[in-house]
Amino acid sequence: MIHDIQYIEGSVAAPLGFKAAGVKARIRYNKKDLALIVSEVPAAAAGVFTTNKVKAAPVVLSARHIADGRAQAVVVNSGCANACTGEDGMTMAVEMAREAAGYLGINAEDVVVASTGVIGEKLPMDKIKAGISEAASVLSSDGGHDAALAIMTTDTVPKEVLIKLEIGGSVVTIGGIAKGSGMIMPNMATMLAFVTTDAAITPQLLRKSVTYAAERTFNMVTVDGDTSTNDSLIVLANGLAGHSIIEQEDENFFIFRDALERVCKALAMMIARDGEGATKLIEVEVRNAPAFADARKVAMAVANSNLVKTAVFGEDANWGRIICAAGYSGADIDPERIDIFIGDEKMAENGAPLNFSEDRAKEILGCKEVKITLDLHHGSEKATAWTCDFSFDYVKINASYRS
Known part of the structure; x- marks a missing residue:
């Protein structure tokens, strides 16, 4: 509403x-x-x-x-x-x-x-x-x-x-x-x-x-x-x-x-x-899941993936890490239906690679806010998670937290 x-x-x-x-x-x-x-x-x-x-x-x-x-x-x-x-x-x-x-x-x-x-x-x-x-x-x-x-x-x-x-x-x-x-x-x-x-x-x-x-x-x-x-x-x-x-x-x-x-x-x-050491806000939106619980599982798996977070920090459009996280999330998904976007650039369709623009993807990943979208084409529910990139400074901050 x-x-x-x-x-x-x-x-x-x-x-x-x-x-x-x-x-x-x-x-x-x-x-x-x-x-x-x-x-x-x-x-x-x-x-x-x-x-x-x-x-x-x-x-x-x-x-x-x-x-x-x-x-x-x-x-x-x-x-x-x-x-x-x-x-x-x-x-x-x-x-x-x-x-x-x-x-x-x-x-x-x-x-x-x-x-x-x-x-x-x-x-x-x-x-x-x-x-x-x-x-x-x-x-x-x-x-x-x-x-x-x-x-x-x-x-x-x-x-x-x-x-x-x-x-x-x-x-x-x-x-x-x-x-x-x-x-x-x-x-x-x-x-x-x-x-x-x-x-x-x-x-x-x-x-x-x-x-x-x-x-x-x-x-x-x-x-x-x-x-x-x-x-x-x-x-x-x-x-x-x-x-x-x-x-x-x-x-x-x-x-x-x-x-x-x-x-x-x-x-x-x-x-x-404002995550420790963060340089970018990452939004992960999951669309068309069979249930909210499934959408949430996928979104959180992607958002929690250190490999995804470091790829965003390094401005590397490694969409394979995104679909990998969706696969181990425990959600009800069909890998051969999944579309993946970084910003407005479509990386994959039906679980397979597209000939996307690396330059455009790097430009998107260079922004302070990065949106990752997964369309599961497997229902009508959705969920959004928020995280940040994983930078060198995160390790520095937490290596000396008590001092």
Whole structure:
């Protein structure tokens, strides 16, 4: 469904009733590294989290805190993941929630906690507590950008989006921030993403919308094929826009769901574009598959292929690597029906080579954004994945991540 959606400047503090802050707690570096996002009233809450069996304490705690479909605040730190830290990890996550709740005058169970950074190190709680205190004192409706800066690790740019639309005669805004550059293949949602909205929707339908959006956006992003221990997508909807609450799957529900998907897609593409060492954004579109699951498998197999990613970096139109990835994806495909395009240049038809222009293909691969298309001619479903090329700098960054 296509709706009248406007992209405007701002992010998570822009929807009615939300404030945010990002401050320097100096957890690991001298940068903004602690963020607070708060709704002035309790909000419907939904989230999806990493499927990695090794889950960080904040993930476990936050899943517990939003189980009732309600939350009012999010506290996030970068610089330390608080993952694989034993019983102390949960103690520290609980302490973060309690500390934020105390300054905000709300229940600790209504605070979502998230952490990102190095695995296997404990949080410096004295710095965390000081950061929470400072963030609570500078909360602002203009604080979304600072919050986006505070959740970054190896990201080179903050990731923010804000859209405006109409639901039930009322203006509704949806804002989001995300971080992610490496250890990216979510299998849930994203590395860390936080979305706020003043839309009014039941927790059940919010959860359904979040799951739908994540499956088609964040779950279609990969940088390096690694699923983090801390991946979390949290959405808060406080209902202050003024329209009647969405409590059934009617037109307003689909308008909201599709708008949420737009926000998630924008953030997901920013993450892929900002992959560690990336020089190009790669979009992989799979058309005419027998089922969405098959389209997704093919798209993700191609996007995850290091051979495809290095070929794009080297501007080599090696379409054989693309069809190879489709073949091992596990999807229902007929290799003799597959057409492959790089940009608008058709490389292969019915699984066989065409006499394409190498010069034109190299020109396409030299662009900052490269689109790969596979037409399976085997159904009517489609899916799109986003990734980045694999450059020399990716190895350099990850060879010295802890230093």
